[in-house]
Amino acid sequence: MAKEFKRSYKFAFYTSLFITLFTTGALAAYQVFYANFSFIHTAVFFVLCYCLAFLIIQLRIEHFIYRRVKAVYDNVSLLESSSLQKQQVTTDMATLTREVEKFAEGKKLEIEALKIRENYRKEFMGNVSHELKTPLFTVQGYILTLIDGAIKDKKVRDKYLNRASKGLDRLIYIVKDLDMITKLEAGELHLREEEFDIIEVIQNVFDLFEMKSAKKNISLTFDLDYEEPIYIYADKEKIQQVITNLVVNSIKYGKIGGTTEVSIEDLIKNKVIVRITDNGEGIEQKNIPRLFERFYRVDKSGSRKEGGSGLGLAIVKHILEAHNEKIYVESDFGVGSEFSFTLEKSKQRAPVQTSTAKT
Incomplete structure (x- = not known):
């Protein structure tokens, strides 16, 4: 009883x-x-x-x-x-004790998560401050030099104004990327999905960065001659940005005389996988888990010299996650890297692909 x-x-x-x-x-x-x-x-x-x-x-x-x-x-x-x-x-004090312990454990986990977020916030604010102050101080230096009298020398004036303009362009680039990633994380940037040819989008990116790649003698190429279009259902503008960011990274970290190669393969019935491969510097395995963090840099000195906002890969990840897609990384340090991501095929018409190997 x-x-x-x-x-x-x-x-x-x-x-x-x-x-x-x-x-x-x-x-x-x-x-x-x-x-x-x-x-x-x-x-x-x-x-x-x-x-x-x-x-x-x-x-x-x-x-x-x-x-x-x-x-x-x-x-x-x-x-x-x-x-x-x-x-x-x-x-029932035993039940009460269990409830209190359970609640306390939940609060402990919540506190640990808040500490991680706080550390991440501090790191993020430090990175934002560093990224913004570098071009700001550069522009300020050029303008102060001009104010101090260099503006009278036409040659020096034009050179400094051009450099100040480049610094402002970098500031605008960083602010735009920050605005985009903030909207992506807050879910405020809505996708406008449509049917489009992924081959055409990739070729447009190749054309856009042809001169940039030519400076390092890097070839931008497909693995095959894709004679038929491959139709994708996604946000065309955002997917073009994904490909742009990945191609720019491959050029930035590619070796002189290297290659950036893009391939599209059937993955499953309604999916394709896009692979962007280069034979550049490669990435050490310890850096891969943090590769898609905002402002995370594998090579801080080299990447700063090359420029960029430090948000490219973070934006890539968020755009693909907004499409419910995945991105993968494989890399051998000193050999090269491959970034690949999935996309949904168009539901209206399945692509019929006939490809011929390049000679």
């Missing part, structure tokens, strides 16, 4: 029993010595005394536990007072 009672009820049961026995015994003794002994009167008194004692003790226990636990919750700010209900903390 004891198993059927919760602990506080068990306590109230035995306490009430002891009180009742004592008071009943006292009443019986009084009746024996000072009045006529009545068994019925004693039994009635026993029942009434027991019920009253049980009720009083149980209510007192409930009030005591609720008040003490509520005070603890208020003091350590584990729960809002309004969320604590009397029926939740009245009787």
Whole structure:
């Protein structure tokens, strides 16, 4: 029977029993010595005394536990007072203890997550500050030099104004990327999905960066001659930005006389995988897990010299995640890297691909 009672009820049961026995015994003794002994009167008194004692003790226990636990919750700010209900903390202390421990464990995990976010926030703010102050100080230096008298020299003036203009372009580039990644993370940048030819988009990116790649004698090429279009259903502008960022990275870290090669392969029935491969510097394995973090740089000195906002790969990841797609990285340090990502084929017309190897 004891198993059927919760602990506080068990306590109230035995306490009430002891009180009742004592008071009943006292009443019986009084009746024996000072009045006529009545068994019925004693039994009635026993029942009434027991019920009253049980009720009083149980209510007192409930009030005591609720008040003490509520005070603890208020003091350590584990729960809002309004969320604590009397029926939740009245009787079973073992259950209450488990609930408190469970809640405390949840709060511990939440605090650890907040600490990680705080460290990430500090690192992010430091990176933003560094990225912005470099071009700002550069532009400020050129302008101050011109104000101090260099503006009278036409040759120096034109050179410094051009450099200041490049510094401002870099600032605008960083701010635009920050604005985009903020909108992507907040879910405010909506996709405009449409059907388009992925081959055409990649070729447009090749044409756009033909001069940039030519400076390092890097070839931008397909692995095959894709004679038929491959239709994709996605946001054309955003996917072009993904390919642009990956191609620019391959040029930035590519070796002189190297190659950036793009291939498109069927993955499953309704998916294709786009691979962008280069034979550049490659990435050490320790850096790959953090590669898509904002402002994370594998080679801080080299990447700064090459420019960029430091947000390119983070934007790539967010755009693909917004499409419910994945991006993968494979790299051998000193050999080269391959970035690949999936895309959904067009539902209107499945691509019929006929490819011929280049000679």
